[in-house]
Amino acid sequence: xxxxxxxxxxxRPKLPAAEKRLVLREKNFLLxxxxxxxxxxxxxxxxxxxxxxxxxxxxxxxxxxxAARVRTALGVIRDAVAPDLTAFNLExxxxxxxxxxxxxxxxxxxxxxxxxxxxxxxxxxxxxQKTLEAQLDYLLNIAPTPVxxxxxxxxxxxxxxxxxxxxxxxxxxxxxxxxxxxxxxxPLGQIIASCRTGTVLSTREEKVVFQTxxxxxxxxxxxxx
Numbered sequence: 305x306x307x308x309x310x311x312x313x314x315x316r317p318k319l320p321a322a323e324k325r326l327v328l329r330e331k332n333f334l335l336x337x338x339x340x341x342x343x344x345x346x347x348x349x350x351x352x353x354x355x356x357x358x359x360x361x362x363x364x365x366x367x368x369x370x371a372a373r374v375r376t377a378l379g380v381i382r383d384a385v386a387p388d389l390t391a392f393n394l395e396x397x398x399x400x401x402x403x404x405x406x407x408x409x410x411x412x413x414x415x416x417x418x419x420x421x422x423x424x425x426x427x428x429x430x431x432x433q434k435t436l437e438a439q440l441d442y443l444l445n446i447a448p449t450p451v452x453x454x455x456x457x458x459x460x461x462x463x464x465x466x467x468x469x470x471x472x473x474x475x476x477x478x479x480x481x482x483x484x485x486x487x488x489x490x491p492l493g494q495i496i497a498s499c500r501t502g503t504v505l506s507t508r509e510e511k512v513v514f515q516t517x518x519x520x521x522x523x524x525x526x527x528x529x
Contacts, residue, residue, distance in 0.1 A: 305360050305361060305362050305397045305412055306338060306349070306361040306363075306378055306381065306382055306394055306395070306396055307354075307358065307359075307360055307394070307395045307396075307397060307412060308334055308338075308358045308360070308392050308394050309356075309357060309358040309392065309393050309395070310327065310358050310391060310392060311390070311391055311392060311393055314326075314327055314391050315357060322508075323391075325506050325509070326390070326391055327391045328498070329494040329497070329509075330389055330390070330391045330392055330494060331359075331391075331392075332494065332497040332498045332500070332503065333388070333389075333490075333493055333494040333497040333498075334359070334385070334389065334392055335351060335359070335429070335497075336497045336500070337385050337388070337493070337497070339351070339361075341381045341384050341385060342361070342363070342381055342457070345377070345381075345453055345456045345457035346449070346450065346452070346453035346456055347363055347377075347454070347457060348449060349361040349362060349363055350362040350428065350430075351428065351429040351430060352415055352416075352427065352428050352429065353427050353428075353429055354413070354419060355413075355418065355419030355424040355425055355427075356419045356421060356422045356424070358392065359429070360412070360413075360415070360426070363449060364446060364448045364449060365449050365450075365451055366449065366451055367451055369451060369454060370401070371400065371401050372401040373454055373455075373458060374454060375398065375399075375401070377457035377458040378396045379396055380457055380458060381457065382394045382395075382396055387490075388490035388493070388494075397410060397412045398410065415428070415443060416428070416439055416440065416443065427439055428442055430442075479526060481517075481520055481522065481526060482496065482517070482526055482529070485516075489516075491512065492512070492513075492516060492517075495509050495512065495513060513527065514527070
């Protein structure tokens with residue numbers, strides 16, 4: 305699992321509006337980018353709201369695998385996304401290759417567990433119903449990831465060319481400028497991720513868009529999209 309937790313500095317009771325928007329923008333970006341990076345290697349994460357201040361990205365495999373191999377594969381994904389985030393911290397579990405005999409190692413709550421601080425139950429983001437029965441049924445019917453995908457992910461260097469997920473291939477072909485900006489410019493990538501979720505942009509975000517995309521040759525078409 306890749307654990308995404310809201311950074312401590314953003315857990316204050318009353319955040320300024322600008323910081324709230326940053327958290328929302330990075331949340332949308334985080335959900336889209338980790339899934340995108342994983343699927344490029346043939347892995348499909350099970351996304352769960354942690355019940356507290358973050359998300360868990362679970363990877364369920366067909367067969368048991370050595371912890372070291374999985375940590376390496378998920379570490380590649382984490383290292384590709386983490387530098388573009390300021391509001392969230394990313395960790396990979398398990399953190400050890402094997403048990404030392406002094407305990408169970410670093411712990412992480414199982415899917416659909418209750419958060420010990422908030423008292424809220426975790427829930428799977430892609431399941432449309434939030435009842436425990438529906439969530440358990442969804443969990444029981446997920447398709448496990450082939451073991452071969454872990455080898456592919458672990459061998460993929462961070463700077464490798466980005467593989468476009470089939471869902472977005474048409475978009476990348478039609479708007480290559482936006483695709484390039486999304487991949488290479490984290491602030492614009494976060495804004496594009498927000499637009500995809502239907503989030504209304506702030507005045508500041510609109511200015512960023514107009515003062516960057518607005519100078520490209522196909523500015524009107526790209527801005528309209």
